[in-house]
Amino acid sequence: xxxxxxxxxxxxxxxxxxxxxxxxxxxxxxxxxxxxxxxxxxxxxxxxxxxxxxxxxxxxxxxxxxxxxxxxxxxxxxxxxxxxxxxxxxxxxxxxxxxxxxxxxxxxxxxxxxxxxxxxxxxxxxxxxxxxxxxxxxxxxxxxxxxxxxxxxxxxxxxxxxxxxxxxxxxxxxxxxxxxxxxxxxxxxxxxxxxxxxxxxxxxxxxxxxxxxxxxxxxxxxxxxxxxxxxxxxxxxxxxxxxxxxxxxxxxxxxxxxxxxxxxxxxxxxxxxxxxxxxxxxxxxxxxxxxxxxxxxxxxxxxxxxxxxxxxxxxxxxxxxxxxxxxxxxxxxxxxxxxxxxxxxxxxxxxxxxxxxxxxxxxxxxxxxxxxxxxxxxxxxxxxxxxxxxxxxxxxxxxxxxxxxxxxxxxxxxxxxxxxxxxxxxxxxxxxxxxxxxxxxxxxxxxxxxxxxxxxxxxxxxxxxxxxxxxxxxxxxxxxxxxxxxxxxxxxxxxxxxxxxxxxxxxxxxxxxxxxxxxxxxxxxxxxxxxxxxxxxxxxxxxxxxxxxxxxxxxxxxxxxxxxxxxxxxxxxxxxxxxxxxxxxxxxxxxxxxxxxxxxxxxxxxxxxxxxxxxxxxxxxxxxxxxxxxxxxxxxxxxxxxxxxxxxxxxxxxxxxxxxxxxxxxxxxxxxxxxxxxxxxxxxxxxxxxxxxxxxxxxxxxxxxxxxxxxxxxxxxxxxxxxxxxxxxxxxxxxxxxxxxxxxxxxxxxxxxxxxxxxxxxxxxxxxxxxxxxxxxxxxxxxxxxxxxxxxxx
Numbered sequence: 193x194x195x196x197x198x199x200x201x202x203x204x205x206x207x208x209x210x211x212x213x214x215x216x217x218x219x220x221x222x223x224x225x226x227x228x229x230x231x232x233x234x235x236x237x238x239x240x241x242x243x244x245x246x247x248x249x250x251x252x253x254x255x256x257x258x259x260x261x262x263x264x265x266x267x268x269x270x271x272x273x274x275x276x277x278x279x280x281x282x283x284x285x286x287x288x289x290x291x292x293x294x295x296x297x298x299x300x301x302x303x304x305x306x307x308x309x310x311x312x313x314x315x316x317x318x319x320x321x322x323x324x325x326x327x328x329x330x331x332x333x334x335x336x337x338x339x340x341x342x343x344x345x346x347x348x349x350x351x352x353x354x355x356x357x358x359x360x361x362x363x364x365x366x367x368x369x370x371x372x373x374x375x376x377x378x379x380x381x382x383x384x385x386x387x388x389x390x391x392x393x394x395x396x397x398x399x400x401x402x403x404x405x406x407x408x409x410x411x412x413x414x415x416x417x418x419x420x421x422x423x424x425x426x427x428x429x430x431x432x433x434x435x436x437x438x439x440x441x442x443x444x445x446x447x448x449x450x451x452x453x454x455x456x457x458x459x460x461x462x463x464x465x466x467x468x469x470x471x472x473x474x475x476x477x478x479x480x481x482x483x484x485x486x487x488x489x490x491x492x493x494x495x496x497x498x499x500x501x502x503x504x505x506x507x508x509x510x511x512x513x514x515x516x517x518x519x520x521x522x523x524x525x526x527x528x529x530x531x532x533x534x535x536x537x538x539x540x541x542x543x544x545x546x547x548x549x550x551x552x553x554x555x556x557x558x559x560x561x562x563x564x565x566x567x568x569x570x571x572x573x574x575x576x577x578x579x580x581x582x583x584x585x586x587x588x589x590x591x592x593x594x595x596x597x598x599x600x601x602x603x604x605x606x607x608x609x610x611x612x613x614x615x616x617x618x619x620x621x622x623x624x625x626x627x628x629x630x631x632x633x634x635x636x637x638x639x640x641x642x643x644x645x646x647x648x649x650x651x652x653x654x655x656x657x658x659x660x661x662x663x664x665x666x667x668x669x670x671x672x673x674x675x676x677x678x679x680x681x682x683x684x685x686x687x688x689x690x691x692x693x694x695x696x697x698x699x700x701x702x703x704x705x706x707x708x709x710x711x712x713x714x715x716x717x718x719x720x721x722x723x724x725x726x727x728x729x730x731x732x733x734x735x736x737x738x739x740x741x742x743x744x745x746x747x748x749x750x751x752x753x754x755x756x757x758x759x760x761x762x763x764x765x766x767x768x769x770x771x772x773x774x775x776x777x778x779x780x781x782x783x784x785x786x787x788x789x790x791x792x793x794x795x796x797x798x799x800x801x802x803x804x805x806x807x808x809x810x811x812x813x814x815x816x817x818x819x820x821x822x823x824x825x826x827x828x829x830x831x832x833x834x835x836x837x838x839x840x841x842x843x844x845x846x847x848x849x850x851x852x853x854x855x856x857x858x859x860x861x862x863x864x865x866x867x868x869x870x871x872x873x874x875x876x877x878x879x880x881x882x883x884x885x886x887x888x889x890x891x892x893x894x895x896x897x898x899x900x901x902x903x904x905x906x907x908x909x910x911x912x913x914x915x916x917x918x919x920x921x922x923x924x925x926x927x928x929x930x931x932x933x934x935x936x937x938x939x940x941x942x943x944x945x946x947x948x949x950x951x952x953x954x955x956x957x958x959x960x961x962x963x964x965x966x967x968x969x970x971x972x973x974x975x976x977x978x979x980x981x982x983x984x985x986x
Contacts, residue, residue, distance in 0.1 A: 203504070203512045211519060216968070217878045218520050220871040221481050225524030225572070226531065227864040227871075228473030229564045233532025233556065234860070235466030236563075238539050239459055241554040242547070246376075246455065249549055254281075255373040256316045256415035257446050258427050261287065263439025264410045273414060276430045278422025283316035284411035286401045289381065289677070289834045291827075292392070293354040293361075294345060299824040301390040302380050302835040303355055305335075306413075307398035312336070316415045317374050319395055320550045324349035324368030332400030336368035340378060340548055341392030357404050359831035370395060376547050377451040380835060381675075384788045384939065386546075387845040390837070442706050442715045442768040455547060457937040464934045472927060474567065476641045476868060477524075478575030480875050481517055483634050486579035489513060496584065506584045513580045514573060521572030525565045529556075532564070535860070621907045624884075635876045636916045639958065642869035643920025646954035647946065648928045649862035654947045655932070659940075662731055662786055664843045670698070670727035670812035671820075674827065677834040679769075682806025684832070692826055693819030698727045701795050702809040703802065704768040709755040718745070718765070720795035727812040730792055732784050733943045740794040744780030750938055751789040752782045767802070775801055786941050869958050874965040877909050881969050888973065902973055906966045913962045917955050921946075924954065 200208075211218055249255075267284065274282045285307045292301040312319050312326045319336060327334035337347065345351075351366045372393065380391040402408045414435075418427060428443040435443070446452050489496070499509055533556045540554035625632045676684065679701070688697050701720030706713055721728060721740055729737040730746060740746060745763060747755075757763055759782050765775045783790075799807060815823055820838075827836050881888075888901050928944040935942055 217875050220875045222520050222524035224477040224868050224871040225521055225568055226528040227867045228470040229525045229528025230532040232470035232564050233529055234536045235462055236560045237536040237556045239462045240557050245549055245553045250373050253318045253373045254316050257418040258416040260431055260443035261413045261441045262435045264412055265438040267409050276427055278418050278427055279416050280419050281315050281417035283415045285413050286407045287413040288405050291356040291833055293828045298821050300828045300836045303392050303394050306395050307401040308395040319370040319372050322369045327397045329397050333364050334367045335364050335394040335396050336370045337366045338393035339369050339371050340388040342369050344388040356831050377454045385846045441704050444715045457939040461935055468934050474571045478571045480638050480872055481575035482579050485576050509584045510580050514576050517572040517576035521568045525568035529561050620904050635912045638872050639916035640919035642872040643954055643958045644924035644927050645865040645868055646957050647924025649865040650950035650953045651928045654945050654950050655942050658943055658945050667729050667731040668839050671815045672813040673837045675810035675835045676832050679807045679809050684808050688811045692822040693816040694813050696814040698722055698812045699808040700810040701798055706766040708764040709757045712755045718791045720793050720798035723794050733786050741780040743797050744778040746781045746792040748790045749782045749784045870961040873961045877965045877969045902970050
């Protein structure tokens with residue numbers, strides 16, 4: 193039995209032949225599309241996977257909807273809290289911050305002790321036990337430790353470390369390693385960057401922890417689970433009212449819980465990057481596809497006329513040529529989906545090191561793959577439609593004739609005496625560009641976009657350096673920051689100044705508060721600094737350090753946007769400690785900073801507002817580095833010290849976590865930008881060769897050498913590349929500003945800084961892509977079949 197294979201229609205066979213003939217250009221355009229799709233799939237598949245994993249994890253571990261803390265509330269209050277309308281579950285516990293003495297680490301670390309019921313049977317915020325066992329009630333020093341802290345120190349079940357618990361030094365034994373939905377992103381109180389070496393979470397038997405802090409029959413932390421559709425704001429108001437007599441520090445919803453808030457902002461940034469970056473890449477692909485197709489169709493005028501004479505309609509021919517673009521786009525999109533799926537899986541592993549889940553459920557959803565394919569085909573069709581519409585609209589009789597020859601005369605440039613001294617090939621290059629300015633402009637713009645994308649990629653490398661300079665050089669000038677367990681009197685600063693190695697010390701006063709403007713509010717800490725701080729400073733992204741005014745608040749510009757208040761406005765400050773006074777405080781200034789939501793006041797003005805003397809919450813220290821070990825040893829023994837942060841350790845942690853993650857993303861952006869640069873420049877060179885092959889072959893026959901002919905074509909490419917560089921720098925600056933503005937969130941605001949080094953690297957990459965493209969085109973020039981090219985096309 194003979195199986196007959198259906199024969200492809202004539203136009204489809206022609207399509208395959210045409211694609212094969214222009215395979216170099218097709219591959220270059222497909223590579224640009226693949227780069228855009230890869231970025232889209234990588235970012236959006238991670239966004240989809242993280243969101244799905246997060247929802248599943250929160251639900252499985254019964255992550256609470258509302259959180260609050262107090263000084264000490266009686267256990268009987270739990271029943272009244274549970275009676276709040278909409279509350280389904282109430283979980284009370286004891287939470288305490290302690291200083292840790294970790295073996296092998298000179299500086300003290302900070303630990304958060306959280307009480308847990310026997311066998312980890314918490315009704316909310318349940319801990320996932322990764323290794324080991326739960327603490328036994330009969331052994332009060334047994335704890336379950338957070339997985340990231342244990343990994344940072346190489347700890348496992350059986351490891352031990354010392355802690356200062358309520359003024360007493362005790363040795364804790366790690367019997368289990370766990371994870372909690374509360375600490376997917378784990379940071380020390382008051383900080384924004386994670387430091388797994390110096391901050392850990394420990395879950396301890398409730399009776400043991402309550403006994404250590406005199407909390408028997410009471411609690412200082414509570415979590416609520418609400419019924420579906422219940423109002424979190426209403427529950428918060430009622431909960432604050434119940435906790436106020438017991439030193440309540442202000443309830444807040446899950447959306448503002450530090451870990452959940454940080455992850456939500458990261459997801460928004462990931463989704464934004466997943467749309468904006470591929471959109472730019474695919475827009476460039478549509479642009480060069482339009483140029484390539486328009487010039488290719490100009491060379492096919494006789495074929496279009498013949499096909500029309502054979503009875504093919506404009507619609508059939510239009511669809512035939514649109515399929516050119518769709519075939520290229522489909523190939524690029526398929527390669528991009530496959531590459532994006534692999535790259536997304538690698539990035540998901542990186543995210544799971546940064547945001548810790550028991551298991552990150554990464555998979556490429558059908559929706560993301562379908563959206564990338566559909567988007568690529570739409571972009572290709574949009575890029576092709578104008579070129580196709582123009583080509584098929586030409587009447588058959590007119591298309592049968594070759595295009596009218598250009599009107600040759602002395603060009604304007606050749607009237608300049610200086611240009612007459614150029615060689616004949618050089619004058620031919622300039623003459624061709626002058627007589628076809630629109631084509632030259634399109635080529636310049638296409639190459640400029642490639643350079644612009646590279647400038648954005650290299651610019652983001654500088655962004656990280658600028659962020660480090662702002663946070664760790666200009667703002668954080670202190671060597672050590674010490675925070676106290678509770679606010680202390682002015683005598684504490686005298687004690688701090690007597691510590692080993694302390695050269696200079698500035699007091700810090702931190703007051704927890706809820707800032708409210710109308711219905712908008714944020715719960716955070718107001719930081720009191722000296723009027724003109726020299727150690728812990730307030731620094732703007734684009735300027736120097738700010739001196740704090742004698743009265744009024746200085747807010748992050750982002751916080752001002754969140755609250756809807758400008759400089760000169762008024763904020764209601766609800767203090768969440770002590771007598772919980774409420775004040776109307778003017779906003780003296782907004783500071784355009786880079787990290788977090790900050791509120792500052794001059795320390796004297798803040799103390800006056802609080803009606804207190806020289807109260808301090810901590811101190812910023814400049815120290816003699818030769819005595820740093822002695823200082824750390826002393827701080828480990830002080831029960832009043834809740835935490836110690838060193839600038840060197842914080843910067844090292846930032847480089848290992850945040851910078852490593854962002855630099856990897858920047859590397860991918862730069863790599864794919866390089867792919868686009870090569871694709872754009874190579875496509876421009878191949879299109880120019882296709883258009884001018886007859887002319888160049890004629891010059892060869894007339895006696896021009898290969899080098900002279902190559903100079904004419906490649907010299908034009910070099911000139912177009914040089915002209916595109918300043919245009920690309922301008923476009924790149926605009927795109928960089930657009931992308932950083934879109935990237936900005938409540939967690940980070942990255943400044944886009946265009947340095948000479950970033951511009952130089954981008955220019956060198958474009959020039960390198962042009963050189964590689966020139967070599968490839970030169971090889972084709974050397975293999976020109978002069979007889980075939982010179983055959984008449986009439």
